Amino acid sequence: MTQNKPVRILAIAPTARGFGYAVMEGSRRLVAFSNKSILKNKNERTLVWVEKFIRRYEPAVLVLPAVNAADTRRAKRIKQLHQRLVGLATKHKLKVKLITTTKVRERLLGQVKGNKQSQAEMLAGLFPIELAPRLPPKRKVWKSEDPRMDIFDAAGLAVAFWPK
């Protein structure tokens, strides 16, 4: 369902600590993006936030990561949240587009191999004004992932929605 028509899309990247979101109008315009950290009742609160964003931005398509794809391994909670997000999109009569990790990498890096840092750097290059200031430093092996990376996960999904 990749398309050239200018539509507004909302990309949601659920993560262990909350979720990242990105709203795009056409392939070059990033309207809104951020990450939300949720500590308790993660699924319930994420759904409340996503519904708020759907009402606010009135997107035509909800872009989600394909959590059941062969190249992906996600927690049970994330899979349950994913199902409920699809249900929420149906309730609001939105189209749902599932994008695999491999497709995001192929779209951003031009190859199947690569890491999240190089994807984030690529996105920061695509949107230097919006995303470059949010680019986290390269993760040290003994550190956990920077919460800002959630934004790049969502932005990657949003960019991968559009054809090259």
Add this chain to the structure above:
Amino acid sequence: MKSLPNYLQAQRKRLALSQEEVGFLLGLNGMNKGNKVCRDETFAREPSLLDALAYEVIYGRPVRELFAGLHHQAQQRVAERAKVLSFRKVRNADPRREQSIIQLAETASVNPINP
């Protein structure tokens, strides 16, 4: 695609300003200066004309571009009224009047600008 009521958040992030800083530049008083800006950005409030013009100065973009959705809405409403006005009969009507009303009525079919 229908434009959003405003694109204030995107413009603020472009300049890397905080809501509190924009509130200060708008001349808002009190501790919670950023709250009003937040409500503007989330479409919970329509700013006054003075605030809208201040946003234009801060972000360096025209009001019609910052408030694209509202501009489109106003454009549609004026065009609808212009159509009604075009049916009104006026004695010795000025051709310039006719011309301007027809032009306004035609703007309804024009797509909104995309900032």
